[in-house]
Amino acid sequence: MFTRIFEWLESSRDPFPGGAAQMPPDKLVPFIIHYTRPFWPLLLASSILGGAIALIEVSLFAVLGGLVNWLSSSDPQAFFAEHGSRLVMLGGLVLIVLPLLKFFYEACVHQGLMGNFAMRTRWQAHRYVLRQSLGFFQDDFAGRVATKIMQTSVSVRQVVMIMAEVLVYVSVYFVGAVIAFAATDLRLAAPMLLWLVGYIAAVRYFIPRLREISAEQADARSVMTGRVVDSYTNIQTVKMFAHAEREDHYARDSMDTFLSTVHRQMRLVTLLTVALNLLNAFLLFSVAALAIWLWSISAVTTGAIALTVGLVLRLQGMSHWIMWEIAGLFENIGVVQDGISTLSRERTVVDELGARPLRVDHGAIEFQNVGFHYGKKGGVIQDLSLKIRPGEKIGIVGRSGAGKSTLVSLLLRFYDLEKGSILIDGQDIARVSQESLRSAIGMVTQDTSLLHRSVHDNIVYGRPEATREDAIAAAKQAHAHDFIVGLVDMKGRRGYDAHVGERGVKLSGGQRQRIAIARVLLKNAPVLILDEATSALDSEVEAAIQDSLASLMSGKTVIAIAHRLSTIAAMDRLVVMDSGAIVEEGTHDELIKSGGLYAELWARQSGGFLAREAAE
Template identity: 60%
Template structure:
């Protein structure tokens, strides 16, 4: 039975990947549509439960009246049909409806609903632009996704559950009490107005402080995650005390918002207790007066007092639920700012698949400035023939890595265009483009998974034999066989830790090279691919790199010029422009910048001046 209700919503269904709306209601509606039928069912059952619970109070009032005047000997014979209906409602109808409500709420909604939101948000964020992740904490983004999913669920379910149930319950209560005597219902109506006034005064304040609290919580979490992510740097500089102070500052700000919230809660609870006590007193006084003038029965009084006591208990629940509702509203609004951002790099609606048959690359008058007025790449034109292997050379800041990032379309060019086999990369699908380019970067990070999964990431259909062959070519088998993680998994099954922290820099680089070997893309980018390797290991895998480059179009970046001197052509960049081009020997003979760099570098390294 449980599994049947758990399968009513498929949280992992394929949905569109459009930008989520930025408006609060539109955002909630966008993620609520898949579970709308379940919500309607929950609302119907909540309303039915409210009506039946009030009906039971009327039964009890009638029972009081009967027992006060009925003949004991004939009571059951005269009233058994009515008593049977009461029994069926209490023992069968109400329990069945409550069970259906619980199944829909807990099995069909509370679990699958936020998971559906997480799935859709995750799919969208995976396709966000690189700058999105460069400008934020990864932990903060993940935290926003998790918190926002739960907050949307709470907002929607509280609105359906609380407001449907409460509105129907209160309306039914007023009708029942008013049916006995309109004056008896008057204190209830006055209490409702006072209660709404209390909510009107306090809830906006709670909402504002909840927004501040959500912001403060995100900052606090970001600071803590930043320290944990960079724990090696913290320890290398002996700055645990400094990180404590950094985190304490944000924790103090968060705690101040908590204190402000708790002050409001204390005042609110005190006010609510006062109006609840006034309701009970005024209803009791009115009931006594009306009974004295013989216009209400003892059963009517029993119904009124019972409903008042029930509403008093509900009022506290409603208050906290509404407070929680607006706290979650603040969390959703905070999450919208992160989740509902436009992608800076988007596929065109009619983006075509990319077909790479040869691997020729052409830069046509490309301009790119990272949004600044000062140029990084200015009017760059470059033809790379199919199968040609070129080296990009220049001081840091010359634009080498920017050229690679533009080819990978991590950024869109601001002028000109880039073509692969005659196809403008701005008009093809990004996934297709990157599937045809293998990249080994200087800063290699691995997924927190096994060695096998990290290498097979290059080709998900690869067999274990393929993975082992790639590791052999990357000269990684010797250390992989000796790996063992904390859970006793060895070799290919060993976990590498977050970003591959359990491996040395050289080991991570060799795993990354094995991954690209397995990918076997027609275009290859080597961005300081051997920078983390010592000379002995570099020499050992140099032949494998040449095998990897065979038949491919290659763009290589290296500060160690000896690693790219044998390329077909060397491109020397300065301030985003090509100033020299040719083979190693020709450039040395020309006596230009390349010759200077070759002469001045020590041990094959270039001096660093800025970021490229």
């Protein structure tokens, strides 16, 4: 029976909902409601159960006071005859009703809410952030963004659960206690109300300060994590420059900032605990003294003393718990507010409403009066127009900073144009879905980054439905099969099952490049971009895969960028860029004869490489 209840609660809400990934609201309450909406029934049930449990527990203290009175006034011989039925009912309440209520309460909380709530929030936040524009990730630490998602998902759950359960439980408990005191003698409720005033004053003084520090601490924690992850992600660079000490200082600076927030928080915590202890001492002394005095003038019974002192001792224990829950509430609110600044950002590149999939029948590309400058003054791309015929293979040449890679990023719509338009087969790429656009383009870059997954997973990434045989055939075509079969990772996985490490760090640059070429071969997209595609290959390997590259380019529209001009000299047409504009076009021979910038760059090559000059 327990298993069925657990399974029903665990599956009552889907932790991984589908549908479009929506941006959460950027205000605190709407943000929390956005992620809480599916869990309202469970939260309501847990609140009602918590309130019922609190009411029963307060009633038990009242029964305890009555029991003391029965014992003091009854004949032991006749006690069970007079009070037996009440004792049986009390036993049923303690042994059956209260445990059952607590079971359902704990099941609602632990099976229905604790796991699914945070996971659903984490999943939805991750899906939205994953679809953020490229600039979002270029402006932040990956580790910091990941930490925000993890922290915020847990904090949203804690805020809601503390408010829906703890505060309801405490409210019912305290009101019940005051009523029980007043029912015994109205004067006994006075110390409780005075204690409440002092308690609220302590909350109003300490909690806002703890909240401010918690918000600082959440941001400091995510920065600290981001810096540590940044060092680990770029460990090869750290080792190459022997900068472990420098990275120590870089990390320690953020750790010091985080630790300072911890020290300030702990000072407040100590003062808060001292204030609570003083309030609790006042409550215990005043209630006990008042109860004894009232008993001495025959205003209350001995049972009233047992009731009031017992409840006060219980409230003393609860007061620390309550304060920590309230402090936790505001701490989590601080974390959520900090997370909102990262998670509730508009995407800068979005599909328009009703965007259709791109259809590529021929592969014609046209740049029409394109302008773009990354939001800065001065144009990176200035009023550029270029037509590429279906199946044409063009090479883009220019000094570093001429705008070659920016042109490719705009074609992939990593950024939206500030002026003009880009068409593929007559379709404006701003009007089609981003996924269909990028699925129609294959790209091999100079800085090849692989996922920390198996070699097979990396090769079929562009075509997930491909078979193992398809992946092996593509690897052989890219001259990668021979080294792949010899790979072994730290868990003993071999060949195509071996994992390549974060960003593919366990492979050489040439090996990563060949896997990237295999991936694009398998994707077989109608438009192909080669951005320094063979830069990481030695001359022997490059010569070996030239036939593979020729096969890869066959029947496709190709845009190739290279500093090594000899690799693109045989293209159908070369486009020379300078300062974001096209300054020359033509074949290799035509451009050499014209004696312009291309001829100058060609003349400056040393060993086939273009001297990389900074753009003026």
